[in-house]
Amino acid sequence: MNHAVSLAHSAQCLKKAIPLMVKYRMPVTPINYAIWYCYIQGNKPSLNAELDHVIALQQTCSQDKAKEIFDKHLTQDDLVFFQEMTEKFHTTMEQVQQDISTTLDHSKSFTTSLVDSQNELNMLVDVNSYNEILGCVERLTDDSIAMQDYAREFQTKLAVAYNEIKDLKEALNISKEAADTDTLTGFYNRGKFDSDIVNFCLEYSEQAQEDSLAVLIMFDIDHFKRFNDDFGHQKGDEVLRLVAKKVRENTTEAANVYRYGGEEFCITAYFDTINDIIAFADCIRLAIAKLAIRKKHDVTAKRAISASFGLAILRPFTNSTVLVERADRALYIAKTHGRNRIEIAPDI
Incomplete structure (x- = not known):
């Protein structure tokens, strides 16, 4: 492996690697x-093939398995390299903080110089004090140029660091959103x-x-099982x-929707009120009840869709576990009382 890489190149690789680690629930460690x-x-095609195989079987890669893959395909020198790259990212952040501090110090120094020069000029009331005035102006000019140089240098460093941090943050946000989202429905997933x-x-x-x-x-x-049994799993996914789609059309951004599991x-x-809650749920229930699905090659085989x-x-x-149990109990009652209906859990 070529270890002579820039921080920018490493940042690009990290932006691609982190979403994969998040997606497959692997902590961001040097080995991973x-x-x-x-x-x-x-x-290293053999590494890719083995990692693909592990992910296909387990939907993740355990720490033990990751260590096994690392030991088989990489060396301790590689691990040292990645640890060094991690340290470089921390160093970048520390350098930005140091540059800010240095620039502030120079700014304070320049401000002090301005005040001192102003006081000195106020004291130079003699019309023959040209040399003193000229010296004061030259000193202010030098300080001003130095301050501008520091400011330009700092702006350049800050722009580079800002772009790298901004890109990395965007990649992390995108990967986090992907890790929290159910790919079939677009809603948040069970883990979220x-x-x-x-x-x-x-x-x-x-x-x-x-x-x-x-x-x-x-x-x-x-x-729902009947849709899969009678129409096939692809139709089940379509349902x-x-x-x-109907739920999304009838909810606002104020409501969070999750695919809890399966159907x-x-x-x-x-x-604001219980009536508002019932009206909201009933609006979704009625929208779903208008849906129907047909077999691909048999337009007469039509089946309505409903939800409880x-x-x-x-x-x-209230403990979150208790809240979920109460909602689940109310859903069970809706199922046993005929389906396609709403039930409210009693207070306990």
């Missing part, structure tokens, strides 16, 4: 970065829900207002996409 760096470079629901409960408990209601809505598609979805949102809903209103200091 090393194998993904080589993967992106493509100069598990994290968000805890914060949802905590934030409501800390900021609870009497005129605001927080709710967890759980719903799933009725008889999920159609339902997701089951969750929504968290705030409302369970609502749980959040009370202050």
Whole structure:
């Protein structure tokens, strides 16, 4: 491996490697970065093939397996190189801070020089003090030029660092968003829900207002297994996409929508009244109930789509696990009472 690479080149590789590590739930460690760096470079086909095989089987690569791949295809010299590159990124940040501090010091020094010169000029009242005035002006000119040079140098350094940091931040944001999103529906995924629901409960408990209601809505598609069994899994995926489209059309940015798993979805949102909550859920239910799907080669084989809903209103200091259990219980009641309906979980 060629270790004579620039920080900019390493940044480009890191921007490609980090999204893959996030996607496959691998921590950003020197070893993981090393194998993904080589993967992106493509100069070790055997490493790429083995890593592809592990990812295909496990949807991730454990630390033990990553170490095994590293030991097989790379050396300790490579690990030292990647550790050095990590340190360079930290050094870049530290250098920016140091440059800012240095520039501020020069700025303060220049300000002091201006004040001193002003005081000196005020004292030079003699019309014959030309030499003193000239010396003061020359000193101000030199200080001003030096300050401008420092400012230009700092601006150049800052622009380079800013662009590298900005690009890396954008790559991290994109990769984080991709890691939190269900690819089929475009909604947040289960992992994102598990994290968000805890914060949802905590934030409501800390900021609870009497005129605001927080709710967890759980719903799933009725008889979804039949779509897969009778129409095929591709049609099942089509049903999920159609339902997701209707849900998206009938929700606002204030509501967070998640694919909880399979054909089951969750929504968290705030409302003014219970009637508003029911109206919101019923609007989605009715929109889904207008959908239908047909077999590819049999237009007469048509099947309607519907969904059942369970609502749980959040009370202050309620545990997230309890809230999910209540919503899930309400959804179960909706299923057993005939489906394509809404049930509200009783307070406990």
